[in-house]
Amino acid sequence: xxxxxRTLKPQHETRTRILDAAEELFMQHGFxxxxxxxxxxxxxxxxxxxxxxxxxxxxxxxxxxxRRLDPMxxxxxxxxxxxxxxxxxxxxxxxxxxxxxxxxSLAMIEDARSGGRNFIRLLGRAYTEPSKPIRAxxxxxxxxxxxxxxxxxxxxxPELPHEELIWRMHFMFGTLAYTLAATDTVQLIAGCKPExxxxxxxxxxxxxxxLEAGLLVPAKARSTVKKAA
Amino acid sequence: xxxxxRTLKPQHETRTRILDAAEELFMQHGFxxxxxxxxxxxxxxxxxxxxxxxxxxxxxxxxxxxRRLDPMxxxxxxxxxxxxxxxxxxxxxxxxxxxxxxxxSLAMIEDARSGGRNFIRLLGRAYTEPSKPIRAxxxxxxxxxxxxxxxxxxxxxPELPHEELIWRMHFMFGTLAYTLAATDTVQLIAGCKPExxxxxxxxxxxxxxxLEAGLLVPAKARSTVKKAA
DNA sequence: CTAAGATTCAAACGATCGTTTGAATCCCGG
DNA sequence: CCGGGATTCAAACGATCGTTTGAATCTTAG
Numbered sequence: 268x269x270x271x272x273r274t275l276k277p278q279h280e281t282r283t284r285i286l287d288a289a290e291e292l293f294m295q296h297g298f299x300x301x302x303x304x305x306x307x308x309x310x311x312x313x314x315x316x317x318x319x320x321x322x323x324x325x326x327x328x329x330x331x332x333x334r335r336l337d338p339m340x341x342x343x344x345x346x347x348x349x350x351x352x353x354x355x356x357x358x359x360x361x362x363x364x365x366x367x368x369x370x371x372s373l374a375m376i377e378d379a380r381s382g383g384r385n386f387i388r389l390l391g392r393a394y395t396e397p398s399k400p401i402r403a404x405x406x407x408x409x410x411x412x413x414x415x416x417x418x419x420x421x422x423x424x425p426e427l428p429h430e431e432l433i434w435r436m437h438f439m440f441g442t443l444a445y446t447l448a449a450t451d452t453v454q455l456i457a458g459c460k461p462e463x464x465x466x467x468x469x470x471x472x473x474x475x476x477x478l479e480a481g482l483l484v485p486a487k488a489r490s491t492v493k494k495a496a
Numbered sequence: 497x498x499x500x501x502r503t504l505k506p507q508h509e510t511r512t513r514i515l516d517a518a519e520e521l522f523m524q525h526g527f528x529x530x531x532x533x534x535x536x537x538x539x540x541x542x543x544x545x546x547x548x549x550x551x552x553x554x555x556x557x558x559x560x561x562x563r564r565l566d567p568m569x570x571x572x573x574x575x576x577x578x579x580x581x582x583x584x585x586x587x588x589x590x591x592x593x594x595x596x597x598x599x600x601s602l603a604m605i606e607d608a609r610s611g612g613r614n615f616i617r618l619l620g621r622a623y624t625e626p627s628k629p630i631r632a633x634x635x636x637x638x639x640x641x642x643x644x645x646x647x648x649x650x651x652x653x654p655e656l657p658h659e660e661l662i663w664r665m666h667f668m669f670g671t672l673a674y675t676l677a678a679t680d681t682v683q684l685i686a687g688c689k690p691e692x693x694x695x696x697x698x699x700x701x702x703x704x705x706x707l708e709a710g711l712l713v714p715a716k717a718r719s720t721v722k723k724a725a
Numbered sequence: 726c727t728a729a730g731a732t733t734c735a736a737a738c739g740a741t742c743g744t745t746t747g748a749a750t751c752c753c754g755g
Numbered sequence: 756c757c758g759g760g761a762t763t764c765a766a767a768c769g770a771t772c773g774t775t776t777g778a779a780t781c782t783t784a785g
Contacts, residue, residue, distance in 0.1 A: 313732090315735090315775080531741075531742065533742085543765090
């Protein structure tokens with residue numbers, strides 16, 4: 268029986284070592300590109316440990332996402348709760364909602380010593396992952412938070428058509444996902460400059476300004492002009 | 497000697513069949529998730545055909561990208577040339593530059609019968625691909641077009657600091673890449689509605705409005721007001 | 726101390742991977 | 756019709772994949 272909490276550090280140490288190594292290697296080489304042998308050797312555990320503790324490689328992948336994504340989305344929702352409570356009945360400003368959503372991602376980018384940054388980049392990849400089960404898992408884990416933020420935006424922007432909001436949230440989510448995942452693509456545009464390092468605070472300002480402008484742009488400004496396609 | 501052009505259709509038919517099958521399967525299962533056996537059987541060619549015609553699987557991947565990306569970026573640059581010529585000396589409006597960049601991608605989304613749509617989704621994935629060589633290839637193929645559009649934006653927005661422009665282009669590029677790649681993530685936000693089909697014209701309007709707003713937002717508008725978070 | 730459960734270990738399993746081989750077949754100029 | 760390069764084919768190569776096994780070792784309760 269391990270119901271008692273004593274000596275719990277070595278109890279799950281192997282699990283943690285595996286999760287950490289998986290997080291980093293999945294980010295570097297992808298899921299299929301990371302072999303169990305490389306993974307377990309980096310983690311310093313036996314080859315059979317993954318199947319013993321997680322059951323299979325796919326179950327390990329799921330565990331990697333759940334470990335970070337569950338608390339991350341919970342924090343996102345809590346942040347929104349706090350924001351709405353402080354607004355006392357009135358709808359919070361869109362900018363505040365955007366910042367509330369960004370904060371969890373950006374906070375994780377800043378902590379480099381634990382694998383937070385690795386995970387964020389890994390997460391950005393997962394959205395466009397070919398594997399159906401992985402995308403389904405991501406959708407399931409993100410679902411509740413997405414729903415909350417959607418209604419928050421709807422309340423803050425009652426004049427914006429529902430379908431328009433869906434697309435703009437899609438754009439916003441895409442900008443965030445790509446920005447965090449494709450770190451070295453900045454230099455694709457910049458020419459060569461690799462941009463010293465992620466300044467999370469500065470990045471938050473830039474992202475918020477960009478996303479807020481896109482979200483608030485008047486809908487169908489050219490609806491009457493219309494397309495002469 | 498096959499210098500003469502005669503009978504050139506069956507001459508490269510195997511190559512084309514392989515490229516088409518690769519495009520679709522790479523999109524569905526990723527590069528590592530697509531085996532040569534599945535690929536060649538779908539293409540209806542012998543297993544050894546890929547190595548005979550392309551040399552290796554990696555070389556095939558590169559060929560898949562080059563076949564579409566070379567003309568696509570050439571068209572992008574031509575579009576910008578045309579735009580600048582019609583502007584006769586003055587800098588074209590940012591909106592026009594954005595549309596010029598989007599057009600090539602959206603045109604390819606519309607042609608569903610050839611594998612254009614497959615390729616666009618595959619391309620979106622490639623930006624966040626773990627494999628270094630693939631990202632390097634993408635960067636190399638995109639480089640010239642990126643440089644041209646960067647100077648075009650700089651001329652249209654001379655007051656925008658260079659570093660700010662880099663980031664906003666990064667955001668814009670990310671929005672486009674993600675929007676096109678993660679088709680079924682829209683429903684993650686929408687709840688369940690799968691959105692009938694991509695209406696390329698409508699998508700162009702929505703994307704242009706969103707991106708233009710983000711690109712044109714005043715730089716550092718809140719530097720003095722600052723946050724009272 | 727001892728026995729039982731939890732965990733780790735080296736070794737091997739069958740399957741599948743990308744690639745290579747050498748003969749068979751096709752295509753076409755002479 | 757013939758001969759040679761281009762292409763296709765079935766078969767096999769060695770390597771590596773994820774997973775399983777059964778014994779060895781560690782941990783802990785009684």
